Amino acid sequence: MxxxxxxxxxxxxxxxxxxxxxxxxxxxxxxxxxxxxxxxxxxxxxxxxxxxxxxxxxxxxxxxxxxxxxxxxxxxxxxxxxxxxxxxxxxxxxxxxxxxxxxxxxxxxxxxxxxxxxxxxxxxxxxxxxxxxxxxxxxxxxxxxxxxxxxxxxxLPDSFSGAFYAVNYLIKKEMKKIVHIHGPLNSYGFRSRYNGYTEAMMLSKLKPIYYEYDDVRNNMDEVIKLLIKNNDMPQAIFASNDITAIRVIEELKKYNIKIPEDISVVGFDDIPKAKKYKLTTVKVYxxxxxxxxxxxxxxxxxxxxxxxxxxxxxxxxxxxxxxx
Structure with a gap:
């Protein structure tokens, strides 16, 4: 034994x-x-x-x-x-x-x-x-x-409140254009974070802007290209989880976009990798x-x-x- x-x-x-x-x-x-x-x-x-x-x-x-x-x-x-x-x-x-x-x-x-x-x-x-x-x-x-x-x-975690708080934090920092990049919304957690983001934006009379990321295809390069093509570059990006947020940071760096000077990025979950990337996030216990x-x-x-x-x-x- x-x-x-x-x-x-x-x-x-x-x-x-x-x-x-x-x-x-x-x-x-x-x-x-x-x-x-x-x-x-x-x-x-x-x-x-x-x-x-x-x-x-x-x-x-x-x-x-x-x-x-x-x-x-x-x-x-x-x-x-x-x-x-x-x-x-x-x-x-x-x-x-x-x-x-x-x-x-x-x-x-x-x-x-x-x-x-x-x-x-x-x-x-x-x-x-x-x-x-x-x-x-x-x-x-x-x-x-x-x-x-x-x-x-x-x-499950309280995803709605976590997302609501994170987006409100960005709004209080005088950021008005905040994009939400999310995973598949059949997930109750991702849907709740989507709703928390939306609620925070609507209460502040700001327009919600959504982009979906396919974590299986790993198509973040396409998402960021679309942001640039649509002239949708925001002041901040709120991602539905840390893996998504880290991919956002990696792709933005290819365009010489500085984090957080040009764009703030916030994730969700607080996985160990979040510390390495110095990622602002919402900790799930x-x-x-x-x-x-x-x-x-x-x-x-x-x-x-x-x-x-x-x-x-x-x-x-x-x-x-x-x-x-």
């Missing part, structure tokens, strides 16, 4: 840091926590409270994390924990190891039966896909997504989302508090050097 010292060595942190992760301390950043949880999963380390959890459940649960095919197409293979969902999934897998629960990743579009619970991840979950999983009559969680009219447990999603699924598998809930985690505006 693995020890806490072995976990610390594999993660490249101190034993005290591992203890803080196990005890869910707030004094560990997301990147470090993800490394520790990854080490815990690889070593199958189980802290003392795991025995208590197993005794409570009286069985070893098996859960499925369901990921859309599109996620593989946009995956960043150069940065193991840099992806938005990477941090969330490491939290779920680490918590599952704590509780003695088996986890398997499956393709969202190809449902597999014989699991005790399912976490359906992201905006690729459609009503038709959801119906396939509902037919299994097992506990379900929608993570970072919500389907209006469906009473399914959903854990990814580790907390994964933690809450896992604990809620565990509760449902135990048959406790089964009435569906929708939980929205508040975000936080993070000012860096990509905006005035």
């Amino acid at each position: 693995a020890t806490i010292d072995e976990v610390a060595k594999l993660a490249g942190v101190s034993k005290a840091t591992v203890s803080r992760v196990i005890n869910n301390s707030a004094n560990v950043n997301e990147e470090t926590r993800a490394k520790v949880l990854s080490a815990i999963e690889k070593l199958k380390f189980k802290p003392k409270f795991s025995a208590k959890a197993l005794a409570k459940s009286k069985k070893q649960f098996n859960i499925a994390i369901c990921l859309g095919k599109r996620m593989e197409l946009i995956k960043d293979s150069t940065d193991e924990i840099g992806q938005f969902y990477g941090i969330i999934l490491k939290e779920i897998k680490g918590m599952a190891t704590f509780y003695g629960i088996n986890v398997k990743e499956i393709i969202l579009e190809n449902p597999e039966e014989n699991f005790d619970g399912y976490i359906l991840v992201g905006g690729d979950v459609t009503k038709n896909i959801l119906e396939l999983y509902k037919n299994f009559k097992k506990p379900l969680i929608l993570l970072d997504h919500y389907i209006p009219g469906e009473k399914i447990d959903s854990i 990814k580790q907390e989302m994964g933690n809450v999603a896992f604990k809620r699924l565990y509760e449902l598998m135990l048959g406790e508090n089964t009435h569906p809930i929708r939980m929205s985690l508040f975000t936080e505006f993070i000012k860096r050097k990509s905006s005035k």
